[in-house]
Amino acid sequence: MTAPLLADALGPKGRRRVLIASVVSGLVIAGVVTVAALRLADKGQLDASRWEPLTRWSVLRFLLGGLVQTLKAAAIAMALAMVVGAVLALGRLAPRRMLRWPAVAYIEFFRGVPLLLLILFTAFALPTYGVHLALLWYLVLALVAYNSAVLAEIFRSGILSLDRGQSEAAFSLGLGYWQAMLSVVIPQAARRMVPAIVSQLVTLLKDTSLGYIIAFEELLRRAGNTGEFFGNPLQAVAFVAVVYIAVNFTLSRLAQRLEVRQRRRYRAGAISVTGVEDLTVVEARADAVTRR
Numbered sequence: 240m241t242a243p244l245l246a247d248a249l250g251p252k253g254r255r256r257v258l259i260a261s262v263v264s265g266l267v268i269a270g271v272v273t274v275a276a277l278r279l280a281d282k283g284q285l286d287a288s289r290w291e292p293l294t295r296w297s298v299l300r301f302l303l304g305g306l307v308q309t310l311k312a313a314a315i316a317m318a319l320a321m322v323v324g325a326v327l328a329l330g331r332l333a334p335r336r337m338l339r340w341p342a343v344a345y346i347e348f349f350r351g352v353p354l355l356l357l358i359l360f361t362a363f364a365l366p367t368y369g370v371h372l373a374l375l376w377y378l379v380l381a382l383v384a385y386n387s388a389v390l391a392e393i394f395r396s397g398i399l400s401l402d403r404g405q406s407e408a409a410f411s412l413g414l415g416y417w418q419a420m421l422s423v424v425i426p427q428a429a430r431r432m433v434p435a436i437v438s439q440l441v442t443l444l445k446d447t448s449l450g451y452i453i454a455f456e457e458l459l460r461r462a463g464n465t466g467e468f469f470g471n472p473l474q475a476v477a478f479v480a481v482v483y484i485a486v487n488f489t490l491s492r493l494a495q496r497l498e499v500r501q502r503r504r505y506r507a508g509a510i511s512v513t514g515v516e517d518l519t520v521v522e523a524r525a526d527a528v529t530r531r
Contacts, residue, residue, distance in 0.1 A: 324390030
């Protein structure tokens with residue numbers, strides 16, 4: 240099946256305009272970067288003395304300790320969010336309203352609340368009710384609450400993307416709803432959901448930087464402390480930005496490789512659910528694929 244044509248191919252005049260616009264945009268960006276570099280140089284921000292502390296092993300070890308805390312919070316939150324998200328997805332797809340409505344309420348509420356507000360609530364409101372935890376767990380609770388709601392929609396969209404004949408065949412063999420889900424539907428849907436799950440991990444990893452607001456010793460927090468101690472906050476933040484880009488680029492490339500692999504092996508399309516957008520389009524596409 241050939242891909243649909245979304246727009247007409249550009250003619251000679253159109254290609255020439257695109258080329259001119261690209262060249263002009265590139266020159267403007269290069270000019271802005273040059274001006275910024277000259278301004279930084281005038282202020283002494285590019286001096287080697289300001290970057291030298293970041294070459295010391297003691298400083299690097301301190302920053303890498305923050306990276307370990309970041310990865311630890313992200314790993315724990317993702318593991319818990321996947322479990323909670325799977326339960327919520329099954330609850331939202333359940334035939335009984337008493338199971339479906341609480342799942343829908345949870346998903347819609349926590350997808351709509353800003354993550355920063357959830358972090359502040361767990362860190363400052365929970366202790367007033369006698370819930371005293373380490374800062375790591377306050378951050379993890381907020382990340383789990385938000386990301387489990389997002390993952391629930393990823394799981395649900397993955398399940399809905401399967402051919403209806405899979406569940407119908409399971410029912411014809413005498414399997415109940417939950418047996419069909421656990422034994423037939425979910426194992427096949429999991430193949431399609433892997434790339435989207437890895438992509439969500441990238442988002443979750445970046446969101447751990449919000450732990451800075453509650454003084455959690457993650458990478459960004461330690462970079463701020465390093466910048467204050469040596470008087471080079473710009474250099475410390477730039478170093479952290481490079482680390483985040485390297486880690487997230489690696490995870491993004493992994494997600495792309497998994498997506499290509501899934502499409503080649505199982506002819507599975509990508510599942511992408513972010514933010515608070517409606518899944519009507521996803522379900523409509525799934526129905527269209529089923530009719531074909």
